[in-house]
Amino acid sequence: MSDIGADIRQQSLISNADPQDFLALLKPRVMSLVVFTALVGLVMAPGTIHPVIGAIAIFAIAVGGGASGALNMWYDRDIDAVMKRTANRPIPGGRVSAGEALAFGLFLSVFSVMVLGLATNWVAGGLLAFTIFFYVVIYSMLLKRRTAQNIVIGGAAGALPPVVGWAAVTGDVTLAPMVLFAIIFLWTPPHFWALALVKCEDYGRAGVPMLPNVAGEAATRRQILLYTLILVPVAFAPVVLGFGGLAYAVAATLGGAAMILFALQILLAKGTDFTRACWRMFGGSILYLFALFAALLVEWGVAKFGVLTFIRGLWS
Template sequence: MSELGADIRRETLISNADPEDFLALLKPRVMSLVVFTALVGLVLAPGSIHPVMGAIAILAIAVGAGASGALNMWYDADIDAVMKRTVNRPIPAGRVSREEAFGFGLLLSFLSVMVLGLTTNWVAAGLLAFTIFFYVVIYTMWLKRSTAQNIVIGGAAGALPPVVGWAAVTGSVTLEPVILFAIIFLWTPPHFWALALVKSDDYGRAGIPMLPNVAGEKATRLQILLYTLILLPFGLAPFSMGFGGWFYGAVALLGSCAMLLWALRIFLARTEDGLRRACWRMFGGSIAYLFALFAALLVEWCAGRLAPALSAMRGALS
């Protein structure tokens, strides 16, 4: 065999991947947000689930999210290779082949849906399968490269985990998880457009039609402000609907003020440097905002569970 032929054969047949590279395909940071929001959906749902089964359900949802991340990297390997932010991902860096990522993502998708279905119910499993399908096919393969509204519609995939968590307990979907869905769904545009404003060169080089590249910087600033304004009442909705208490209400109100301030700073920024700083603040701050809302719901749930146990303990001691 020629030297070139042998090299090609070696590259095709011999994997250079470490197990850590396959873990990186799962986008662990995105996974952690998915785990957290799904957990909140699961614990807030009326009814009960055995803690072990609940933990397995969360694991299945996390693996499902990771699988869609791997399939996203499989399909987007070409654009990942030209963007600074993604050039070190396992496929463009040459550590994992596209075929390996595809097989890995497909296998984990199947396993996660099966495990969730067997552990809880098939409504939750169906929702998880739909989430993976929506993220991979609708967002990654279709919207991402074809419309500036890519992350608006695609955000639905990232917003579904609390609904899946809720359905894992109840086997159905009611208004409460839809509100949680709406919060993440409406949070996505200001969060990602803030990043897109500072990374527009990167997205432009990769040919992704992000809003700043298509509609311009001014329109994006306005859209960030508008989506933030629409988001805020939804952030407060759990309090007004009664499944978020006073603590949640206070956190949501403070968070809403901060989000509005960050969006206004982006909208009113006059210098290039000021805009960059405002965008980074919105990007990081919006993660903290979303985390705080869901954490507040979780804290209230824990407090609600602990209070009777503590008073019973106090009664037994006195």
């Protein structure tokens, strides 16, 4: 019997993928943040949307976010292979071929934009298309390997989901969703630079010019504090504009104080305390962003349904 299969296997013409490998291409953890922030944008928007259409809009935004993750993994497969953190992703791990990931990402991109456009409106569909374009082309292809400001500018892609969610209801973009955009946009640099400080060897090996590799550790520590000091007051904008209430103000105050503390710890820490301070900022910043958006969601739920109905709804 001939073994022409061996050659074909070597050329990766036989797929070795499990369904969960394709799921991993969608970066589920990033997707969960996209879903949550888009949901807040959607419920905060004035106007009405049928709950089923709203759920479909969130699903489409989630799939669009996942599609951009798949396309990012397709483009970054060479650097993912040399970084410890990403070496076991489906493409460098040899379970999904680059072509499969590209086709999967492109299909889901078109699918998500079409579904969102048809189910809600084309402003939302267009914004989702722009989000995917920005993440894949502007961030992954143009910025990530060229400039230390990669995640500062690229952060716009991660900040757009609440704007898309808002537009799905209203068909336009106003100041309120742009404030939510600004919060996530300013949150991104301290969050990712805290990770980059710990993983700078990994990024250096892959040739990705993250700020600690280019400007040095001391400059990154200062930049983290600087962005945190801009972020914390901006996070109070919903209170000033009237769409953030008491719970939001408490979250912004306590969370903001914690963020400044984390940034100061990174600035001043030495030795193993420094690594611990970076991880504290990385994890704490996720909690901070979650607390801000959760406060908006809870205030919206309480205002719309009353306290008991809202809690019962969460429970069931």
